[in-house]
Amino acid sequence: MDLTRSTEAAPTSRAQIEAMSLEGINPADPQWFVDDTIGDLFQRLRREDPVHRSHSPVEGIGDYWSVTRYRDIMQVETHHDIYSSDWSLGGITLMDFPPGEQQLQMFIAMDPPRHDEQRKVVSPIAAQPNLDGWESLIRERTCKVLDGLPRGETFDWVDRVSIELTGMMLATLFDFPQEERRKLTYWSDIATSNKLTNPDAPEPEVRMAGLREMLGYFMKLWNERVNAPPRPDLVSMLAHSPTTRDMTPMEYMGNLVLLIVGGNDTTRSTMTGGLLAMLRHPGEMKKLRADPSLVGSMITEIIRWQTPLAYMRRTATQDTELGGKQIRKGDKLALWYLSANRDDAMIKDPYKFIIDRPMPRLHLSFGFGIHRCVGNRIADLQLRVLWEELLKRFDNIEIVDEPKRVRSSFVHGFTHLPVRIVN
Template identity: 45%
Template sequence: MATTAPDDTSTARPIAPVDVSDAALYVEDRWHEPFADLRANMPLAWHPESPYGPYWSVSSHRLIQQVEALPDLYSSARAITITDARDDVPFDNFIAMDRPQHTEQRRVVQPSFNPSEMKRREGEIRQRVTELFDGLSQGETFDWVEQVSIPLTIGMICVLFDFPWEERHDLKRWSDWASEVTPDQSDERTALWMEQMMQMLTRFDALLEEKRAQPPGDDVMSRIIHSEAMGQMPAAERMGNIALLIVGGNDTTRNSMSGFIDAINRFPDQLKRLHAESDLIPNAASEIIRWQSPVTHMRRTATEDAELDGQAIRAGEKLILWYISGNRDESLFDDADRFDVARENARRHIGFGFGIHRCVGARLAELQLQIYIEEIVRRNICIEPRGDWERLASPFLHGFTKMPVEIVAE
């Protein structure tokens, strides 16, 4: 890995044959071949034109980790998605910051996700999962995303934030808007986005002020408002952090839960193996994060001229780290397109990122997925597709918006 400025003798940039930021690739599930081609022939490829402007595609597991290991050279502060941040939308958050500010703010929320806290939450998660599955109908078609994946993840967010349960549908709507990545940067679209974010800001500010007047608690909002690093930050920055935690705790786990249903329908032998070897369930949780890749990409921006994999990177250029591709890298994962609950290196996935920006809530996501998979295995149910499944139209998050299914007893 080199961090020195490139010279003028650098070879011509390899031009990517397909714009992998095209949302149609993910809606239509056509992303596998373009990324396999990039990994094999140009794991660092230049896209001179796209609806989001020019960018570098980083598609191999090795190069993604290499970039993430150099956070001072490849910055998160400009933006964390392929969309360029607008100057008139000032919602900063700690994942879109560099050291030392990133470290200070991450330290505030990290205790909410440490091992002892997860142990304390386990019984509550298990109870919620059990109660939800008890209420599911057999022999009737229903939407798995709407009735299972969303309620389970939104419910956990309500617990972590001590957010009113009766307002949970607002959380889901705000999360969907906060995670939107689209080339439509028109004033009209931005105004709609800002309207939702301001609603979220107003509601959370009221809740935070209630927390400020109370003794410190162990929920995320209390930790934020009573901390030195985050308690006095500007409202917009505080809101950016809350939006980040909502999206991270909702969308990524939701999409992995839905992805598991997709995986066991494509590879039914793997569910049978979990019935026979339930000790593989923790590994299956890691494997579904690898196989599904609920976060399609993250973005870094070069802070200075540098060289990466023999290519000249110019200061200010954006590098898109395609986690969805790195998690299917055949040089690391044998038969990478297969969902394999016994995969020995499943935990080497980069679904949570790598380095200092690795997802702060990774332990919670893994715990939720383990309990969710345990419940499916324990009940010995078969979840069969009914009708067409619809995928998320986004190059940022990877999942389903609609999954009509029917539960059939084995």
Template identity: 50%
Template sequence: MDAPAVKAAPDYSALPLSELDISDPRMFQFDYWHGLFARLREESPVHFQSDSPAGPFWSVSRYEDIVAIECDTETFSSEPAISIIDPEPDMILKMFIAMDPPQHDDQRRAVHHVVAPRNLKEFEALIRRRTVEVLDALPENEPFDWVTLVSRDLTTKMLATLFDYPWDERNNLTEWSDMFTNDERITAGEGLKREVIIEHITACLQRFTELWHERKGDGGEAFDLIRMLQADPNTANMVDDPLTYMGNIMLLIVGGNDTTRNSMSGGVVFLNQFPQEMEKVRANPDLIPSMVSEIIRYQTPLPHMRRTATRDTEFRGQRIRQNDKVLLWYVSGNYDAAAIERPNDFWIDRPNVRGHLSFGAGIHRCMGNRLAEMQLRILWEEALRRFKTIELAGEAERTCNLFIRGFTRLPVRVTRF
């Protein structure tokens, strides 16, 4: 891309609606998306953009409209893809996130138990131990990169723990996850070509297939996600259908990676921007679960999901045609004053704090939400217990990706009690 990097928020109030570019990931990289979506919510809540690197698409920006479309799965399908990029015909992974009922429901039910609260209790002590190790190893009173040393390291270790993945190979998981979502068409040309991504998917499938066969029948207890799939009659032979096995593995890896990682970083930023909220949670650590929900809203690590119109339809006065791509902007709905009181405030004990759209809504609502909340809760319980201060020590660098709102670097300084 030859366009210069936009560092300051452009003046959207002066631009005609047709010139707003809602496909440019730099709106997240340089954090100028607020004004853009504020205008869409106000002036064009169901908005058509005729051209982008991934083709034309609609943007839905109001909370209420996003929910309405999420609930009409017959008109607004999750097939063939939930990102703006269509899948390659030779590599259509079978993921229930990109399926409609009834197939979606069957597949989701089959793997739901791996992240069900009953199993989470088994993981909690282990996750806490890993979290403590990571926090105790942080340098004191000197700047370090929170993304590398905390968010990334911790989510990698948690993923490796959940899969019981070979510990010394664990960075594979994060690297694969990053590659899957790093398509050049949603990263202002900075990401990977589709062919390269497919090579990585193939390598990932190969490793997970080996692990499946190593574990099958070895008598180990079903505490990891692979053994849980093997132990359930509905999924006991999933490895025989590589596209389904890989689809589920990828969902679990990607779903448990960027989302949690970027919320772990976002929390530090928000608590620094709103020091009175830090005081509140210090005074009353019982607010941590509520704060975790507010962090997840405020971050909205997955800014949108895509649906595809199954027929010509009219929605809020707009004529949407069959096969049109419709992007549901959770990040906008989460800041819609019509649904969220004082949306721009990071307010850790706000009323109805769990009523955000970061997990989506309806039948595709995030299956791993309780796991994500638990990971973040443990991080903040342990961090607030041992650090007297957690301060930003420089400029944050944000991710350039239309599908992911996150941080690539976050200089932080901590002091211990």
């Protein structure tokens, strides 16, 4: 039996995954994610080879280690001196250097002390006073979006709800014109696309042209704000801080990509994945309707269940050992958060979706340690408000057709989810 994966292959069954040669398993093939069979693959790796030497035939990826257990990932996350995120060593994605593109510098792809210095510049965006001030605005916008949805006809939840709400919030964070917020969505999508792993992605020169357009737009905003008093938006924070005000254009572009993708793809994917999970687990929906106070723990469970970024890369700075395997200096490692969030050695019944789960925050969807997601509390707020308002309005939403998933092993998300509001 030929078990070679390809973009034309039909979804692989669990039996086929169990029959595959262990040496040939390549979790970075995005087809696993399109087919939604990646969970079965990770289950086998955790059981048989949790620190697995993988190979991708894609130019720029090649050999890498797949780290699939919770404890091993934590070992890497807490030793950033041994496992680097620095862009000069490859950064945070498995693709070393996309042909025809320039390497983007961003603080998530830096090591201390530069990482810590730049992260501190933008971290006040998620301070409690900001969250308190935004809640009424987020609720007003959420109500308007939900009230504008059609009843009794099919629509795309991704486009009408997830993209709209995250786009509006992202524009607020940058103090970006709301009427042009779909530019942010477009820039986020092209920033995470790659022609080598997704045939539908734009050509490298088109992608870089789009990112240069983004940089040009944001340079105008920078120039406006650097000459004005400091304001509580991300552009002003970057422009006025001594740490970041002398960034090169490429470093500014890299940090823009980081902040746009971090504020867009993750929340957008979770808004869609959360609805899908609740509709596929009607017992949990019934539980939530009976006790709406569970919305907080439900959101945390949705974030674990979806895991909107499937992995982060690290590069070994020295020879070391991990999970019984010898890691060599220069080796790249994929920390598969999606797998860690299904690790039954740490999480009880990880393949069950349980909205009142004990210890719900025991997940790695936001990473851990110095690189933990800066905006996780903003995401929590947006999701909480969405579900509070959704519960007030709709008694019955149904899935009309199977969701379409992003062709990516990095962004774990959706491009379409057709649904219908019955009531």
